[in-house]
Amino acid sequence: MKAWLLQCKFEMLRNLRNRRFFFFSILLPVGFYFLYVHLVGKAVVIDGVNWPTYYMISMATFGVVGTGLNGLSSRVAYERTQGWVKLMQTTPQRASNYITTKIAANVLLNICEVAILFVAGAAVEHVTMGVGEWMLAAITTILGGLVFIALGILVGHLAGSDASQIVASILYFLMSITGGLWMPVSTMPSVMRHIANFMPTYHLAHIAWNVLAGKGIAVTDIWVLLVYLVVFTGLAVYLANRRSDARVA
Amino acid sequence: MATAISFENVVKRYHDIYAVNDVSCEIEAGSIVALLGPNGAGKTTAISIMLGLTKPTSGRVRAFGEDPMRRAARRHYGVMLQQVGLPQKVRVGELVDWFRSFYDAPLSTDALLDMADLRDLARKEAVKLSGGQQRRLQFAMAMAGNPRILFLDEPTTGMDISSRRGFWDYLRKFAKERDRTIILTTHHLDEAETIADRVLVMQKGRVIADGSVDALKRQAGNRYVSFWAGEVVTEDMIAGLPHVNEVRWSGRHVRITTDSPDDVLRAVILANLDVSGFEVSQGQLEDAFVSLTARDEEEDGTVFDGRRPR
Structure with a gap:
């Protein structure tokens, strides 16, 4: 357990020392948040939610997607292809520690990242919600982040370290835009609304948006996220096992 | 044992x-x-x-x-593998501690850093070390559990x-x-x-x-004694020495292939032969290696090609 916690700490530190992490997971979402709240105007209401609250959820989700994809994919790919994973397998630690510490560290980062966005919303843009709503929005965003952690790991198993960085960046922007995190889906053409329905990004933010509009939790959102989580995880596990006995020349 | x-x-x-x-x-x-x-x-x-x-x-x-x-x-186990890329954004001392955490009774961080001569670099990012320093760090990591x-x-x-x-x-x-x-x-x-x-x-x-x-x-048979022989030394005198496997004359230069260069040398000196310019070789592992692998190649190179004969 001590070893597990220590490894978790190192995984955290590695993210915090990484400038990409600060840029994509903190600076970009917070910057976008302030910028668009003022460009669009505080009085606007989207799907029954006022704009500063709506966009706070959008950007918290956007940050969580970035942490999972950008933080994990290239690192997993690098460590897998450069012999690090192999070296870890020669030590007496549990094989699962390698991936569980990465996941745990990323969940912790997601918590920090969501907290920063929510503090920015509450303190600067005067977002007000009930305690239950704050908690629910935070918990769904953080847990929903697991889908993108799984996707980040999957990308890391599919491509080499340079390619996976590019793939992760493309997925990051594409899924965020089509999921309505940059601009609300209801302001987009109908074809975009149709595409959004298939995006885990849209469904993740939609849980909180719905709750804040007083509509309760939509079961579809949960199902879609669960299916994505299972598919991404299953594929990643399959690839990791298939490669484990590959030729060691 | x-x-x-x-x-x-x-x-x-x-x-x-x-x-x-x-x-x-x-x-x-x-x-x-x-x-x-x-x-x-x-x-x-x-x-x-x-x-x-x-x-x-x-x-x-x-x-x-x-x-x-x-x-x-x-x-x-303590393990040093070939071509391992160290993880980014981790410091030297942290990596050593990371490996220490895998074992019940690890060596101390300081002892490991001293062993690898990396104490002054403990706070440096591991991937920024030179190639040789990285190898030394990997050695410290291998030694972490006192294997x-x-x-x-x-x-x-x-x-x-x-x-x-x-x-x-x-x-x-x-x-x-x-x-x-x-x-x-x-x-x-x-x-x-x-x-x-x-x-x-x-x-x-x-x-x-x-x-x-x-x-x-010895198995590879590349040990020898060589010297310059004087006028009075005959081929029979050389052939009569103990442990002689093969003698090669090049003009007055003699090279004796043997299992035991020491005994040949001793016999030459005890017989008081008129020779000079001794050169003695106990064989190089490199020569032994080359001749062993080449010999194996000759014996079954055509039949055994890394595959089993069908």
Whole structure:
């Protein structure tokens, strides 16, 4: 357990020392948040939610997607292809520690990242919600982040370290835009609304948006996220096992 | 003596290529074993099997009586692999602590950093070290659990001469402690020669020679005594010396191939022959290695092509 916690700490530190992490997971979402709240105007209401609250959820989700994809994919790919994973397998630690510490560290980062966005919303843009709503929005965003952690790991198993960085960046922007995190889906053409329905990004933010509009939790959102989580995880596990006995020349 | 590693009829096959082909051997605890062989001979696969990274197609492998695929066996291991990219954004001291956390009774961080001569660099990011420094760091990581058995796959690649010397000096000290075992592969045969007390030569997945450095040199038959012979020395006088396998005359220069250069030299001097300019060679491991692998090639090169005959 001590070893597990220590490894978790190192995984955290590695993210915090990484400038990409600060840029994509903190600076970009917070910057976008302030910028668009003022460009669009505080009085606007989207799907029954006022704009500063709506966009706070959008950007918290956007940050969580970035942490999972950008933080994990290239690192997993690098460590897998450069012999690090192999070296870890020669030590007496549990094989699962390698991936569980990465996941745990990323969940912790997601918590920090969501907290920063929510503090920015509450303190600067005067977002007000009930305690239950704050908690629910935070918990769904953080847990929903697991889908993108799984996707980040999957990308890391599919491509080499340079390619996976590019793939992760493309997925990051594409899924965020089509999921309505940059601009609300209801302001987009109908074809975009149709595409959004298939995006885990849209469904993740939609849980909180719905709750804040007083509509309760939509079961579809949960199902879609669960299916994505299972598919991404299953594929990643399959690839990791298939490669484990590959030729060691 | 206890057995550190045992191989019983171990086979590793990739499709129809036999990377390891029916190898049986035992490595005693407390020995320093060098695994030599040309590229693609199966050394790395054999090490991977010992490490539990690769599951053999058939046969049985044990490390201190336990299956290396299980975690228990690996508590005793310290490992340095070839070409490992260290993780980014982690400091030298942190990596050492990271590895210490895997073991029940690790060596102290300071002792490990001193051992690798990296104490002044403890706060530096590991990937920013030079190639040789990274190798030394990997050695400290391998030593973290105070291992009973140390696996070194090409350990000195990238080290400069003085680091290399210090590294082997350290290993010799390590091996002197009771029952410490070292298994290494290296391209520098002189390194194997100075440190190993047993050499396994692999070729095409099999062990083609196994013995002390001395025995291998004898087996390869490249030991000789040579000198310049004076006018009065005849061919019969030379042929009558003990332990002479072959004599080659080039003008007045004589080269005697022998199993025992010492005895030939002694006999020449005791017989008070008119000779000068002695040159004595106990053989080089490198020559032994070349002749052993070449001999094996000649014997079955056409039949055995890394594949089994159909």
